[in-house]
Amino acid sequence: xxxxxxxxxxxxxxxxxxxxxxxxxxxxxxxxxxxxxxxxxxxxxxxxxxxxxxxxxxxxxxxxxxxxxxxxxxxxxxxxxxxxxxxxxxxxxxxxxxxxxxxxxxxxxxxxxxxxxxxxxxxxxxxxxxxxxxxxxxxxxxxxxxxxxxxxxxxxxxxxxxxxxxxxxxxxxxxxxxxxxxxxxxxxxxxxxxxxxxxxxxxxxxxxxxxxxxxxxxxxxxxxxxxxxxxxxxxxxxxxxxxxxxxxxxxxxxxxxxxxxxxxxxxxxxxxxxxxxxxxxxxxxxxxxxxxxxxxxxxxxxxxxxxxxxxxxxxxxxxxxxxxxxxxxxxxxxxxxxxxxxxxxxxxxxxxxxxxxxxxxx
Ligand SMILES: NC(=O)c1ccc[n+]([C@@H]2O[C@H](COP(=O)([O-])OP(=O)(O)OC[C@H]3O[C@@H](n4cnc5c(N)ncnc54)[C@H](OP(=O)(O)O)[C@@H]3O)[C@@H](O)[C@H]2O)c1
Numbered sequence: 001x002x003x004x005x006x007x008x009x010x011x012x013x014x015x016x017x018x019x020x021x022x023x024x025x026x027x028x029x030x031x032x033x034x035x036x037x038x039x040x041x042x043x044x045x046x047x048x049x050x051x052x053x054x055x056x057x058x059x060x061x062x063x064x065x066x067x068x069x070x071x072x073x074x075x076x077x078x079x080x081x082x083x084x085x086x087x088x089x090x091x092x093x094x095x096x097x098x099x100x101x102x103x104x105x106x107x108x109x110x111x112x113x114x115x116x117x118x119x120x121x122x123x124x125x126x127x128x129x130x131x132x133x134x135x136x137x138x139x140x141x142x143x144x145x146x147x148x149x150x151x152x153x154x155x156x157x158x159x160x161x162x163x164x165x166x167x168x169x170x171x172x173x174x175x176x177x178x179x180x181x182x183x184x185x186x187x188x189x190x191x192x193x194x195x196x197x198x199x200x201x202x203x204x205x206x207x208x209x210x211x212x213x214x215x216x217x218x219x220x221x222x223x224x225x226x227x228x229x230x231x232x233x234x235x236x237x238x239x240x241x242x243x244x245x246x247x248x249x250x251x252x253x254x255x256x257x258x259x260x261x262x263x264x265x266x267x268x269x270x271x272x273x274x275x276x277x278x279x280x281x282x283x284x285x286x287x288x289x290x291x292x293x294x295x296x297x298x299x300x301x302x303x304x305x306x307x308x309x310x311x312x313x314x315x316x317x318x319x320x321x322x323x324x325x326x327x328x329x330x331x332x333x334x335x336x337x338x339x340x341x342x343x344x345x346x347x348x349x350x351x352x353x354x355x356x357x358x359x360x361x362x
Contacts, residue, residue: 002358003058003125004337009047012338013124018058021121021129025071028135030085033146034331035063035123035356036153039181039348040251041341044105051106054113060122060356061087061105062153064146067135074132083135084152084314085128088304089119100303103130124337126358136310139318147331147355148324151185154353155322156313157275158186160305161247162193165273165298169194171244174235176262177276179207183249184350189313190247191215192321199238201231201262207349214326224258231261242267252277256285263287263299271298327353334358 001020004013023029038061043049045059053059062085067077077083087105090098091112099112104122107113121128141149158175167173173195177183179202190198198215201222202208208221220238224231236243246262256278263272263285278285287299316322328351332340337356344354
């Protein structure tokens with residue numbers, strides 16, 4: 001099979017012929033039809049994100065494809081079935097406290113290395129080997145729509161946070177960093193779950209206006225000024241009532257003050273879900289013990305989503321609660337993978353999807 005290989009951090013991806021993967025018990029092979037490319041993929045590949053990742057590797061955290069072959073223990077999946085490949089792989093022997101990796105993306109902790117070495121290569125290839133439980137059927141789709149269905153990978157991440165935060169119909173949510181890829185998806189998912197009001201923060205006025213125009217009166221927007229107290233007042237004013245929950249997707253370039261601007265606006269008993277990228281000094285949020293206690297605030301970090309979220313998200317799309325038509329797709333063949341990675345960084349946004357189509361060539 002043909003695959004895009006990262007041989008060294010900072011080197012361009014190289015198109016190579018690799019042996020076809022072979023499925024054992026508990027595994028399936030997927031013909032990759034489409035793989036989404038994250039806006040920050042270039043920073044993973046040039047090493048600046050310092051993701052633990054053994055090289056060489058075929059990168060690509062999941063995507064959409066058709067089952068090619070299954071292991072002998074499979075019960076329902078059949079060759080040709082369309083599936084969403086979830087990149088989150090958890091160790092099977094310690095379910096109370098499993099190691100977690102993202103296939104073709106990162107192994108996170110040294111203890112997860114055995115998993116990373118077996119489930120190593122990702123979706124920037126014509127075929128991929130995945131644990132059977134990581135291939136979820138999505139029903140029949142047109143092959144031409146496979147790129148659009150990669151939006152599942154975008155939508156599922158905030159869905160994981162909203163489920164963990166127990167968002168209820170009618171509640172008011174703040175999506176901090178809502179003009180970005182995952183934050184923007186969070187707005188769409190929260191509305192589909194019945195949020196009464198969604199306050200979206202960001203710096204990009206055009207992206208904020210686009211979100212407000214598209215989603216109508218349940219969405220209010222706040223442009224960050226960088227003044228924490230001022231931004232918090234603007235968020236509270238836009239909510240026009242108690243804020244039940246904050247979903248934070250600010251990236252590593254943002255500041256703790258930007259997180260606090262939203263987090264400290266939650267009502268008594270409110271929930272703050274942290275899914276973004278802050279780290280180092282900015283990762284120390286400086287949330288006050290006494291405020292947390294008296295305000296009865298729940299602060300929870302969330303990484304990815306549970307497996308049960310996947311069929312539910314497929315149903316939300318099938319039911320018309322989430323419109324995949326909202327996405328502006330740019331698709332690239334496998335030979336154009338380096339252009340695709342550059343494009344994903346330049347064209348980041350809530351509606352933008354950069355997609356690799358490994359089955360196609362230039
Ligand atoms: N927890 C998880 O499971 C999980 C999964 C995937 C990704 N993530 C993390 O989620 C974060 C967001 O990813 P993404 O792909 O959505 O990123 P993105 O598209 O670049 O979006 C970043 C958002 O933050 C806003 N922002 C505010 N202050 C900023 C600043 N100082 N610098 C840059 N942007 C700023 C951006 O919009 P404006 O330009 O309008 O301000 C935008 O709304 C990343 O850190 C990523 O690692 C977490």
